Amino acid sequence: MQPILRLEGVNKSFGGVTAAKDVSFSVPPGEVQGLIGPNGAGKSTLMNIISGIYTPDSGKVFLEEKDITKVAAYTRARMGIGRTFQTPRFMQRSSIRDNLLLGTDLADQIGYLKGFFGKKGKPFDEELEELMEVAKFTFRWTDKIDSLPFGQRKLLEIVRSMLGHPKVMLVDEPAAGLNHKEIEHAMDLLNMAAKQRGIGVLLIEHSMDMIMDMCSNIVVINFGEVIGQGSPEEVSSNKAVIDAYLGGDLDD
Amino acid sequence: MTLKNLATPKNIIGIIAIIAFVVIVPQVVQGFAMTIINVALLFAIISYGVSIMLGMGGQLSFAAVTFMGFGAYFIANMSTGRLGFVIPTFLALLLTPIVFAGVAFLIGLVLLKLKGTYFTFSTIALVQVAFTYFNNFQPLFGGPDGISGIPTLTIGSYSFGNDLTAWFYLICVFVIIGGIIVERIRRSQLGRSLASIRDNETAALTLGVNTYLTKVIAFSIAGAFAAFAGALWVMHGRFVGAEMFNFLNATQFIIMAMIGGVNSTVGIVIGALLVRGLPEFFRGFQGYMNLFWGVSIILLMVFMPTGLAGIKDVIVDKFRQFRVKSRKGDDDDATNTKA
Ligand SMILES: Nc1ncnc2c1ncn2[C@@H]1O[C@H](COP(=O)(O)OP(=O)(O)OP(=O)(O)O)[C@@H](O)[C@H]1O
Ligand SMILES: [Mg+2]
Numbered sequence: 187m188q189p190i191l192r193l194e195g196v197n198k199s200f201g202g203v204t205a206a207k208d209v210s211f212s213v214p215p216g217e218v219q220g221l222i223g224p225n226g227a228g229k230s231t232l233m234n235i236i237s238g239i240y241t242p243d244s245g246k247v248f249l250e251e252k253d254i255t256k257v258a259a260y261t262r263a264r265m266g267i268g269r270t271f272q273t274p275r276f277m278q279r280s281s282i283r284d285n286l287l288l289g290t291d292l293a294d295q296i297g298y299l300k301g302f303f304g305k306k307g308k309p310f311d312e313e314l315e316e317l318m319e320v321a322k323f324t325f326r327w328t329d330k331i332d333s334l335p336f337g338q339r340k341l342l343e344i345v346r347s348m349l350g351h352p353k354v355m356l357v358d359e360p361a362a363g364l365n366h367k368e369i370e371h372a373m374d375l376l377n378m379a380a381k382q383r384g385i386g387v388l389l390i391e392h393s394m395d396m397i398m399d400m401c402s403n404i405v406v407i408n409f410g411e412v413i414g415q416g417s418p419e420e421v422s423s424n425k426a427v428i429d430a431y432l433g434g435d436l437d438d
Numbered sequence: 439m440t441l442k443n444l445a446t447p448k449n450i451i452g453i454i455a456i457i458a459f460v461v462i463v464p465q466v467v468q469g470f471a472m473t474i475i476n477v478a479l480l481f482a483i484i485s486y487g488v489s490i491m492l493g494m495g496g497q498l499s500f501a502a503v504t505f506m507g508f509g510a511y512f513i514a515n516m517s518t519g520r521l522g523f524v525i526p527t528f529l530a531l532l533l534t535p536i537v538f539a540g541v542a543f544l545i546g547l548v549l550l551k552l553k554g555t556y557f558t559f560s561t562i563a564l565v566q567v568a569f570t571y572f573n574n575f576q577p578l579f580g581g582p583d584g585i586s587g588i589p590t591l592t593i594g595s596y597s598f599g600n601d602l603t604a605w606f607y608l609i610c611v612f613v614i615i616g617g618i619i620v621e622r623i624r625r626s627q628l629g630r631s632l633a634s635i636r637d638n639e640t641a642a643l644t645l646g647v648n649t650y651l652t653k654v655i656a657f658s659i660a661g662a663f664a665a666f667a668g669a670l671w672v673m674h675g676r677f678v679g680a681e682m683f684n685f686l687n688a689t690q691f692i693i694m695a696m697i698g699g700v701n702s703t704v705g706i707v708i709g710a711l712l713v714r715g716l717p718e719f720f721r722g723f724q725g726y727m728n729l730f731w732g733v734s735i736i737l738l739m740v741f742m743p744t745g746l747a748g749i750k751d752v753i754v755d756k757f758r759q760f761r762v763k764s765r766k767g768d769d770d771d772a773t774n775t776k777a
Pocket of ligand 1: 200204223225228229230231232272
């Protein structure tokens with residue numbers, strides 16, 4: 187299958203720190219692909235390079251085999267690269283509804299002028315209700331974002347990204363700070379994104395349970411370098427990977 | 439938005455208050471006090487621009503005063519015949535926001551290459567440079583003497599002349615139209631995009647917001663508001679001089695918006711009336727007024743960052759906290775039974 191997203195020989199360093207070293211891998215549509223590695227390995231840096239927040243020192247990024255290395259971040263979002271952040275980023279002083287509308291704005295692309303004169307996008311209530319049902323979300327849309335518990339905010343960020351109808355979703359540690367129930371809901375959402383909507387999901391996660399459970403393919407990086415890649419079984423028996431995790435039990 | 443949505447108690451009270459204001463003020467106010475109210479309301483229109491830039495987009499710009507100047511000098515040049523031709527005042531008034539939305543767009547393209555504080559400093563530079571030209575460049579701005587003998591606004595055969603009450607009604611119409619525009623922007627994609635830039639520019643980019651262009655558009659709209667109000671102001675006062683457009687006056691519009699609440703349209707109008715009105719009540723203390731506003735701004739920023747309009751939010755929040763606390767027990771039970 188043609189990959190939906192592909193990195194080719196990507197390098198990035200900050201001063202003396204090498205955050206990405208000749209990284210190449212691809213993400214197929216309709217699958218959850220894992221991206222793991224110890225703290226500071228360069229996982230979030232790769233997401234920033236893919237979404238256009240950082241420019242790589244060299245190497246290329248392809249979306250559906252189109253070179254997007256020089257494309258602006260906001261254009262990449264409109265082309266179909268959605269993402270979440272390690273710590274959720276919202277309009278703190280706005281309601282849940284307004285924050286989610288930013289996601290639908292991205293999908294609708296109505297434009298400021300037509301929007302000002304009242305042109306509406308597709309009604310998003312139905313889609314939102316479907317997503318909220320999967321996320322088991324119980325808050326009122328009019329509530330302020332900062333009145334939500336941290337875990338709910340992280341779930342909401344996945345929902346916002348899905349409302350933008352992306353082709354690729356970059357999800358940075360969705361389980362960190364969530365309770366058991368919420369982790370299940372996050373997994374339901376991501377499975378829905380991949381299996382029902384055919385989105386290529388690139389999942390960064392420290393929770394091995396979640397990675398082993400969801401991913402058909404896993405990329406492991408350490409010090410910015412890909413040190414292993416393959417199915418969960420292949421990766422967990424890979425010597426370089428086991429060393430990188432200092433012999434830590436990957437099935438744990 | 440349907441009519442049913444609009445008929446909330448809050449909106450009805452608001453509309454009654456606006457009608458009462460428009461009806462009662464001309465009954466009880468005349469002469470000099472009316473001039474002050476008219477000018478205050480014109481300044482509220484300029485502060486709407488501050489609301490769009492600062493309140494929605496989080497961008498602090500001092501340029502409003504300069505665009506007010508552009509609008510005023512534009513009318514002075516178009517309507518007095520000092521350039522050798524005359525455009526009817528009403529037509530010139532309608533042209534002003536269009537022309538200076540364009541001018542602001544071009545200036546915004548340059549200044550907004552800078553971010554945050556650097557952008558703010560660039561607007562201060564703009565104000566200073568423009569002031570120097572206003573004060574010295576005779577052919578367009580009349581130099582230190584300014585330009586006098588500006589004709590009043592004439593629509594068809596009706597001339598506003600020195601009828602302050604007629605001016606009051608006209609200005610109220612524009613304050614209300616301006617307020618509706620601001621509220622529509624706030625609730626549309628442009629308002630959300632601006633809010634996303636204010637709260638997190640990186641997140642805004644990854645949600646497909648062209649942050650640079652969006653800020654330029656906001657700057658352009660703010661420029662159009664200021665120029666339009668400047669045009670009305672000069673036809674109301676019939677004279678324009680450079681002192682009005684110095685840096686000290688540039689801060690005024692920020693103060694008005696902050697006192698009223700940068701994100702409250704009604705609050706801005708109240709803020710403008712207070713900032714222009716209070717000094718007239720305390721004429722003996724003129725010298726202390728800047729000190730007073732300075733201290734007020736600091737106190738507001740510390741204790742009430744959302745301005746006077748925030749008092750309501752603070753009360754509502756307290757009430758909500760109380761309700762959430764008394765509900766919390768149930769929520770915990772609910773999760774326990776599910777688990
Ligand atoms: N903007 C930046 N400026 C300087 N150094 C950076 C920047 N972003 C990342 N780094 C460095 O690059 C390296 C990789 O960081 P990155 O955040 O990508 O790691 P990570 O794999 O996401 O780690 P974690 O699991 O802790 O989130 C780290 O050494 C980090 O300090
Ligand atoms: Mg990270």
